[in-house]
Amino acid sequence: EIIIDQGDERLDDEEAAIEEADASGDVVLEDDGKETHDNAVVKTLQEKAIQMMGSEGIQIALGIFPWVAGLAHQVHDATMVKEKFDMLVKYDKDLSGTSRTLEQCVPTHWNSDLACLSSHIFFQPVIEQLTGNSINKLQQFRLSERQWELAREVEEVLLLFQTFTKLFSTEEVPLIVDALPELEHIQQSLVSVKQDTGAADVIRVAGQAALLVLEKCSIFTNDCDVYLIAIVMCPDCKLKWFKNNGRRPSEIRDIKTAVIGCWEKKYAPDGEGEEIELETPQVFKHS
Numbered sequence: 548e549i550i551i552d553q554g555d556e557r558l559d560d561e562e563a564a565i566e567e568a569d570a571s572g573d574v575v576l577e578d579d580g581k582e583t584h585d586n587a588v589v590k591t592l593q594e595k596a597i598q599m600m601g602s603e604g605i606q607i608a609l610g611i612f613p614w615v616a617g618l619a620h621q622v623h624d625a626t627m628v629k630e631k632f633d634m635l636v637k638y639d640k641d642l643s644g645t646s647r648t649l650e651q652c653v654p655t656h657w658n659s660d661l662a663c664l665s666s667h668i669f670f671q672p673v674i675e676q677l678t679g680n681s682i683n684k685l686q687q688f689r690l691s692e693r694q695w696e697l698a699r700e701v702e703e704v705l706l707l708f709q710t711f712t713k714l715f716s717t718e719e720v721p722l723i724v725d726a727l728p729e730l731e732h733i734q735q736s737l738v739s740v741k742q743d744t745g746a747a748d749v750i751r752v753a754g755q756a757a758l759l760v761l762e763k764c765s766i767f768t769n770d771c772d773v774y775l776i777a778i779v780m781c782p783d784c785k786l787k788w789f790k791n792n793g794r795r796p797s798e799i800r801d802i803k804t805a806v807i808g809c810w811e812k813k814y815a816p817d818g819e820g821e822e823i824e825l826e827t828p829q830v831f832k833h834s
Contacts, residue, residue: 607691607693607694607697607749608694608697608701608747608749608750610694611664611690611694611697611698611701612652612660612663614687614688614689614690614694615652615663615667615688615698616651616652617687617688618667618677618685618688619649619650619651619652619663619666619667620651621685622649622677623651628677628683628685631677631683632649632673632677633647635673635677636670636673639672639673641672642669642672642673644669646666646669648666649666649667649674650662650663650666650667657712657713657715657716658705658708658709658713660705661702661706661708664698664701664702664705665702667698668695668698668699668702671695674690678690696747697747697749697750700746700747700750701750701753704740704750704753704754707733707736707737707740708733711729711733714729722777723773723774723777724777724778724781724783724784727774727777727778728784728788728792730761730764733761734758735792737754737757737761738754738758740753740754741754741755741758772806772809775802775806776805776809779802779803786799786802786803789802
């Protein structure tokens with residue numbers, strides 16, 4: 548049975564849902580105040596992004612993850628709730644795939660938010676039945692129709708970061724030539740998110756806030772030539788990579804000059820250095 552109330556009484560139970568979400572997963576200890584600093588940065592950038600773009604429905608959107616994580620915590624830790632969830636999953640003939648477990652949000656795991664949200668969306672019919680029945684006392688975790696729509700949009704945006712986070716979660720240290728192209732791809736994708744007039748305002752604001760965070764990281768790449776040199780020296784990239792990623796001809800010439808200058812200053816033998824020729828990609832102008 549699916550019970551849908553037209554009112555917004557769920558907002559009265561928001562604090563309870565948030566408390567459940569906070570109790571879920573492993574306890575993450577602060578590392579020299581890093582977590583506090585990161586939270587403060589995100590909050591500041593979020594406020595700045597809202598001021599820059601404006602948004603409606605912020606409160607509705609911010610409630611998604613606490614309710615999603617809180618319900619996952621209930622399903623895993625409350626025996627009766629888990630039994631009801633498993634029973635609903637068992638008799639739902641429309642579920643595809645082999646997944647039968649609701650993923651939890653674990654702060655110490657890469658892509659945990661994405662996994663938790665995707666799992667919630669996958670089991671939407673089951674979750675609506677579980678949270679819609681007042682007997683289960685889980686109504687504070689019930690998402691509105693609008694929140695389900697936003698959840699799907701958020702999932703698409705979080706998928707942009709999946710490849711990048713997997714790259715950094717491996718045992719091997721990723722190379723600059725692997726990381727920078729991914730950063731460029733994320734940046735271009737976030738610009739598209741911000742400019743997508745068909746997306747919800749809150750999603751576009753999130754895209755803008757993420758861009759501001761990314762710009763803080765990108766400052767370091769502009770201050771150190773080694774990042775540019777690493778790309779130029781990579782056989783699969785070279786100067787052509789910068790052309791393919793939207794660099795202007797003048798920027799490409801500056802990069803070429805910087806790379807040759809670094810070689811002549813640090814590596815060329817005194818008085819024996821030979822002039823280096825780096826192939827500059829041709830830029831074709833459309834008439």
